[in-house]
Amino acid sequence: MPVALVTGASRGLGLALARALAIRSWTLILDARGAADLDRAARELRALGDADVIAVAGDVTDPAHRRELRDLIRESGRLDLLVNNASVLGPSPLPPLAAHPPADLVRVYEVNVFAPLALTRLALPFLLAGDRGAVVNISSDAAVNAYPGWGGYGSAKAALDHVGATLAAENPDLDVYAFDPGDMNTDLHRQAFPGEDVSDRPNPETVVPALLRLYDERPASGRYTVAEFAPAVIS
Structure with a gap:
């Protein structure tokens, strides 16, 4: 069975994608910071079918945790797909870039840029050893458009795209x-718009078909949006 490593898989888009891959009977290596939420997600996924689900709680910025994920890939014998989905927004409410606390900005770059790169480097030999591995970095329209308050997160996602x-x-x-899922009804968007009702945004489950189609069709490497692979998702 194909093997996927999905970070930030305890909720939101990561969990929605893991559900779809579990239904396809993929072997899943899942990561998230919250052990309780990740354990709950893993139990749910195992109940969907015969997917092998390996869940390890930890912070992707921790080198020891990344090595643990690398060792699990080695034990699985292959890696077909790496999805760098784990992310942090930064302070909420979103501050102007000139007022962004330096320590928080460092954390945004550590999680959104440096950790995905470091994990990809560890996974690269396994991705290159198979038929044709794929890396999907979850991006944002803030990586290509300038919005007040989004300078930290957006610039980090732009760096990840590059x-x-x-x-x-x-x-x-x-x-x-680089896959831009658009606005979604997720915890991250609730943090971005504190006090606002974001339930009108698409649920992550509606975005997954576009992401699966991207993986299945395998266009040239590059940056793609949800609308390019599932226009009906955008109402």
């Missing part, structure tokens, strides 16, 4: 995608 594009240029046998 990291992925460079990895693709350096590894022509690897598919590397």
Whole structure:
């Protein structure tokens, strides 16, 4: 069975994608910071079918945790898909970039840029050893559009986009995608708009078909939006 490593898989888009892959009987290696939420998600996924679900709580910025994930890949014998989904927004409410606390900005870059790159480097030999591995970095429209308050998160996602594009240029046998899922009804969006009702945003489950279609069709490495693969998702 194909193997996927999905970070930030205890809720939101990560969990929604893991559900879809479990239904496809993939072997799943899942990561999230919250042990209780991750354990609950793993139990749910195992009940969906015959998918092998390996869940390890930890912070992707922790080198020891990343090595643990690497060792689980090795034990699984292959890796077909790495989804760098774990992310942090930064302070809420979102501050102007000039007032962004430096320590928080460092944390945003550690989680959204440096950790995905470090994890991808550890996973790269396994991704290149198979038929054709793929890396999906979850991006944002804030990576390409300037919005007040989004300078920290948006610039980090822009950096992650460029990291992925460079990895693709350096590894022509690897598919590397930046995938922009658009606004979603998730905890991150509730943090971005504190006090506002974000329930009118699409649920993460509605975005997953576009992400699966991206993986199945395998266009050239690059940046893609949900609308390009599932226009009906956008109302």
